[in-house]
Amino acid sequence: MSPRDAIMTNIRGALAAGGSDEARRKAVEARLSRPPKGVIPARGQLDDEARVELFCEMARRVTASVVRVRSHDRVPKAVSEYLRAKNLPSSIRIGDDRRLKSMPWDKFGSLEVRRGPSDGFDETGVSHALAGIAETGTVALASGKDNPTTINFLPEHHIVVVDAKDISGDLESVMGRVRKKFGKGEMPRTLNLITGPSRSGDIEQKIILGAHGPRAVHVIVVG
């Protein structure tokens, strides 16, 4: 018997007492095809503006910095202001994201825009998030050439652009968004849910920022 069959036989033997196979199969198929929503905290169930405000507030609580700008055109200015304020080199790494690419980066002549995945030598990376989650101040990023995952982890500073209209109240709504975008049961290779900058409490339980991922996360909310 293959190890798979042996394990399955064991499981089925142990579960034998619990209901007919047909009924179990139906219950499982039903749950997989129509995932129940469960308990959704009231915290994020707000009108549009209050939801975006909650997102900003929660992101700040997990020590991300947050700014809001009116349109995509204004993102390069916000990025360049961040770099200046943090005394960072005037250079960023971005992927192929259409929204990021079409931004007027050249208005800031001295700003170097490097494209493609991070090689580990970038001080600052810029990504466009798929969605934001207001209840926790989390951004959701999907892998791929538009926003390579290395940009989320290797640079010291990670700037995340998120559209206000993509900020949902709760995690389940973002999962719903992912289903819609990639197709039911389909996923990007990686979906990163990021809540603030990297940290560790492993030495004497003292929380320190910048463990292995970015030391700082800066969120730019558009709209």
Add this chain to the structure above:
Amino acid sequence: MQITSPAFKQNARHALDDAQLQKALGNVRGGFIDKRQKAVDALPEFDALRDSARDIKNHTLENLDLYLEAYEKQVTAAGGHVHWAETAADARRIVLDICRMTNARTVTKGKSMITEEIELNDFLEAAGIQPIETDLGEYIIQLRGEHPSHIIAPAVHVNKEQVEADFRRVHNHLAPDRDLTEPETLLDEARRILRAKYFEADVGITGANFLVAETGSSIIVTNEGNGDLTQLLPRVHVVLASIEKIVPTLNDASQILRVLARSATGQDMSVYTTLSTGPKRNGDPDGPEQYHVILLDNGRSSMLGTEFQEMLRCIRCGACMNHCPVYHAIGGHAYGWVYPGPMGAVLTPALIGIDKGGHLPNASTFCGRCEAVCPMKIPLPKMMRHWREKEFERGLNPATQRYGLGIWAWFARRPWAYNLATSLGIPVLGMLGGRNRRFSWLPLAGGWTRHRDLPAPDSRTFRQQWRERDAIKQGALS
């Protein structure tokens, strides 16, 4: 790792006498409890979410075979490989095969208790492959040649001075005047060393907090980002997970995630929750070329359908040990195997046998804090009691304890004899207590009197006092 659970009593003795350890354990008693409480208080739906999380896992376990099938199908559809391992040895062999296939020399590892359970590091080293732990706590204890003493804070038993000494010993490039006195500077040093390792590694191994049947995704939850770099940069990503990590859907994972981080570290959400599905896609500029999942049973399926099935709901948050007075006193190593604290007291006998793990479910006063804080509402004290019963049935506890219980049972079944014995014994003991009303020594009670005095009883038995209390109540009513 060598199992020292049978020597639990000696281990506990040493732990109590270890001043370094006792100092470090102060960090458990302090931080974790307050942080969790604050996060819980800020979410009115927390208890409803615990019920939801419990129900999701119960439903999953009752249909585990079907969800495993669905999960396997989705992983394969996404281009990943699923391997099944009945035992620890099978899982180790599969990991080695994958490493050999890719000519791996070094392997980076995200934090994973399951790789501790199967003793993967020693095995890989013996096969000439260098495993590198990348979680800061795991890295520290790997340098020290130790094992985790806590399931989410593996180096909680270590003080910063010890970490500095370890770094100076191993990182021999360090200048003597380089400041390594604070957690910040220690972390910077580890970050620099490990950055290079991520790029060198051929294979990255992580555990999984959840496996999602709906999509074939594995989920890891971390704060440092080490698990992400571990699975992002090497050519091959291997996920090692036990079969009960399955949840049906992304929504189910979301429900449980809400109680996981709050119970573990008091965060609303951990910094990185990462869902991985298959290897890199056409056109992806980064990510691993191969994605393997090893599904490990190692005793789990034998817990299904027994009084220990509910233990399979455990999501390894560590809240039970953070709130356990026994863990607070002795730390994790005294438990003698991979899983310490109340969850370990239930799981360890199931995985290594009650003959070896029997002391663990006995090391509890049944104060019930573990069950009260468990996000999955696992009845830990009840299951420890089941283990005690099993131990007794199999005649594994010491003869004195068995005789003592036998004598007790004889009296307990005969109220007249019980009454007689106590109404004779209690006044005698009361008199023998002398002026101080206490005993510093009593035959057969050394376990108690070695550490504290036993108060001498009142001259009347509990039952006599109860009858009097009833009589007074009756009088007051009439």
